[in-house]
Amino acid sequence: MSRIVVLGAGVVGMTSAYALAKKGHEVCVVDAAPGPAEAGASFGNGAQLSYYYTDAMASPSLAANIPKYILRLDPAFRVRLTLSPAFMAWGLRFLGNATQKAFERNTTDILELGLQSRSGIADLSEKLEFDYSKTGKITLFSSKKSLLKAEGLSKLKNRYGAGQVVLTREQALEKEPALAHYGHFFEGAIWSPHDEAGDSSLFCRNLRVLLERDYGVCFLFNTKVRRIQTRANELVGVTAETEEIQCSRAVISLGAWTAPIAKTAGISLPIWPVQGYSLTVPALTLAPVASITDTARKTVFCRIGDRLRIAGLADIGPVNGKFKEDRFRTLLTTAKGIFPKAGDYDGEVHAWTGFRPVTPDSKPVVGPTRVKGLYLNCGHGSLGWTLSMATAEKLSELVGTFSAHCSLISDLDGCHLRRSGT
Template structure:
């Protein structure tokens, strides 16, 4: 019997396995894919470690733009209403979190998790190679209203440990000369000097080697999970397509698929998938060194080694991650218009789409459940890579306390 079974081998599951193994647990990781970070958001995410850009999705500005998003007038953000009761319930809770007070509270709560995660990821960078870069990040704003709101939020976040600075347009150009070749105008920016970057897929693959070598962690790939087996509100094990796995503790880290599996144990979770896209191309000499986030176009550019990762789009509705060629072409056209000389768009373009597991308040769900022995580490939205070590340590601490109680 394994001391701890981790469902999911994305970045959240892999860091959970690492945190548990370091506490002395015998850990087994189960995933339906053929290897770590092959099926979900960890494979092709934006690559940014956004420790200080932790803005919650639900906000007054998003509500103000809802008609545009619902009518398909914004190429970067689309919302299609679905009659699903789960979607309606999620949407109501999402809107309740869109007040200015809730937005600020949620943003600061996520910020504090990100600050906890940063030193732990830096420590792991000495053990696991993943094109780790201390690049900093520049967030661009296309109008004065958006910039002034960002300045106010920056001032608030800096009171809670962030270290951001507002930049004029000229200061941003001085900070990142590649912006001289930017295809759109902007009025100013926010500089996050301690934000970082890395390849989360490579991180997961190399972390697997470390876990197998140093901690004897067992990996079970190509094993599809059917349900969680419980008896009298206590964990019994997990049923897969081919066998039943026994365990004393279980951590569900299945990203957007977590609600489906958790429901088999009677656990209902307010998580809805938000589909995004990315492309990876060879970086050219004129590519930016710092990570770039364009708030107007909801697109990020990030160097990972000699590659350039471009990620963006947010589609909310009744989807389960089916690749939409038209949406990908929209991202590709946007990228070419923003940084036409940053990457080799005519060379090998590696497309990706995936689902970000978003909660109404954008905060991850971490900890115990009503079922004894079943724990959650899920709902990270677009910040799973950033928050992974903080939430992994939290769930491992809770499991350790419950085991020794």
């Protein structure tokens, strides 16, 4: 087994390192930040292991609402158009995935991946501490129409063993008494018993300890990658700001930063960063025990140990990477409106922003590239932690399979994970 360099120490890079190291590879992880999951989406995400809430981002309802998002009539979503060719190309493919048929196909494909991930996370939970909880998820719907639509999708998911149940308002209150303090009306809910939660940042930090201790994985932090070096279509190394890293095998798992680095090796990836925000406050006794998703306000509440994490907002458009105070305030006001008594909003509030690396069909990109020795594990969108164990495993199988020769990927669909059996 030869050395493999994993670029990125977010949850996708860390789980890639784990799967590769378990297969006997010598692994080295490189990241610009001083530690794992410090600078990317894996730090402050919604903390959900949503194996069954795998709805693709591109959907008929999102497409229908785009004018509203452009006009800023929905606080949770914003679309800002830009003339960037990369954005337009991504946007057109995204819209192409917004049909009902594509939405259902993408959602169930992602669900299959989620299911593969679930046992991997459960196994790791016996070795790592990460505030893991198996408290299930309640998704709230404000109208009969939206509940009915969700019920249809739920039936589809139940064919995969989701075990989801439609709850009346009263049944939801019985299941989660904290809903008595919910600040808005809801018509009903869907209970998803097998969805889980935890802290993906803590997961990555403790996974680092395990990787160093049990597998001898090395870490190069504070090492910002500038470009991939190739010769005659073969990987020869990685140029970082501070050093040249010679290698004949590497995996790019740089989350929302993947596309520009892949481009230096001549690989175009339609991955667009979609900005979101979270806040973490001390949980109060009236905080929900189950994870709660408010679909009308597109906000998720989740207990992580004695903290309450609230995540939401999706800003699609030109990326400048900045934390926007007004957007954070929107999330804070929404959170206070939904569950005013669940968290200590006047105490220590940890504010965070991050970028979901979103592909047009919301499916991750995993596998070899046309550059011999260069692999991808990226584009996990809104569900990177949930899917990470499955994509890492897939990657480790593909590295084994294709390591001896160059595998051509002519288009993105060739390296997307497909529904099993197709």
